[in-house]
Amino acid sequence: MRKKIVAGNWKMNMNFSEAEQLLSAITEGISEKGKGDTELIICPPALYLNMASDISPDSDFLVGAQNASEFDNGAYTGEISAAMLASMSIDYCILGHSERRKYFHETDETLAIKVKKIIDHGMSPIFCCGELLEEREANKHFEVVRTQIEKALFSLSVDDFSNVVLAYEPVWAIGTGKTASPEQAQEMHAFIRSLIAEKFGTDAAESTSLLYGGSCNAKNAEELFACKDVDGGLIGGAALKANDFLIIANSFPKI
Ligand code: PEP
Numbered sequence: 546m547r548k549k550i551v552a553g554n555w556k557m558n559m560n561f562s563e564a565e566q567l568l569s570a571i572t573e574g575i576s577e578k579g580k581g582d583t584e585l586i587i588c589p590p591a592l593y594l595n596m597a598s599d600i601s602p603d604s605d606f607l608v609g610a611q612n613a614s615e616f617d618n619g620a621y622t623g624e625i626s627a628a629m630l631a632s633m634s635i636d637y638c639i640l641g642h643s644e645r646r647k648y649f650h651e652t653d654e655t656l657a658i659k660v661k662k663i664i665d666h667g668m669s670p671i672f673c674c675g676e677l678l679e680e681r682e683a684n685k686h687f688e689v690v691r692t693q694i695e696k697a698l699f700s701l702s703v704d705d706f707s708n709v710v711l712a713y714e715p716v717w718a719i720g721t722g723k724t725a726s727p728e729q730a731q732e733m734h735a736f737i738r739s740l741i742a743e744k745f746g747t748d749a750a751e752s753t754s755l756l757y758g759g760s761c762n763a764k765n766a767e768e769l770f771a772c773k774d775v776d777g778g779l780i781g782g783a784a785l786k787a788n789d790f791l792i793i794a795n796s797f798p799k800i
Pocket residue numbers: 554714718719720721722758759760761779780781782783
């Protein structure tokens with residue numbers, strides 16, 4: 546059985562007291578509404594990781610970072626290492642988000658290093674991949690996603706790969722209100738699962754959680770999560786509202 550996961554990427558939003566309020570609203574929401582067997586992950590800005598991991602044992606969510614350095618330690622002003630995250634009981638780290646690729650020029654080569662460091666420190670990367678609108682329009686989306694995954698993840702051993710969560714995030718759907726249709730999401734997720742099967746074997750492919758991200762919200766999560774190969778979501782804007790986030794967490798098909 547694959548894990549069902551809903552991860553909230555807060556990006557660079559919320560001041561300290563807003564973050565505190567959102568974390569306590571999520572904690573209350575979990576105890577009121579429940580979350581079934583969905584694994585909830587909160588990825589706040591790095592400054593609030595400590596606060597989130599302090600609360601998380603009393604609540605029912607795990608904590609993820611939004612980035613980690615490719616370096617181990619030393620004179621890298623402004624950076625946060627995988628070892629530092631691990632020392633704060635962080636469970637996950639988003640890597641390869643399209644905003645980091647675009648604004649911070651992260652390449653798949655750098656991401657391969659970051660992915661390995663996160664795994665070596667006992668955490669799980671949530672590795673993001675996805676095509677630009679012009680790449681989809683040119684029918685290059687499968688090729689783009691294949692290259693991102695091959696370059697950043699295919700040097701891992703099967704054992705290391707078992708820690709990876711993937712998020713398919715078509716760039717044209719992030720923060721735009723344009724969601725991929727369930728058919729588009731399912732088609733790409735099935736393709737990603739077949740790539741994993743070719744490289745790491747069917748067991749790995751069947752047990753890897755593949756999340757969809759890109760304007761997933763309280764209204765459309767149910768039809769996206771009903772897709773056979775969609776195991777949850779990486780949620781941006783809708784993760785900033787406790788109620789919506791919990792509706793999304795409870796949007797998996799009831800069996
Ligand atoms: C994201 O940034 O990972 C994301 C999916 O954002 P949004 O849900 O706002 O499109």
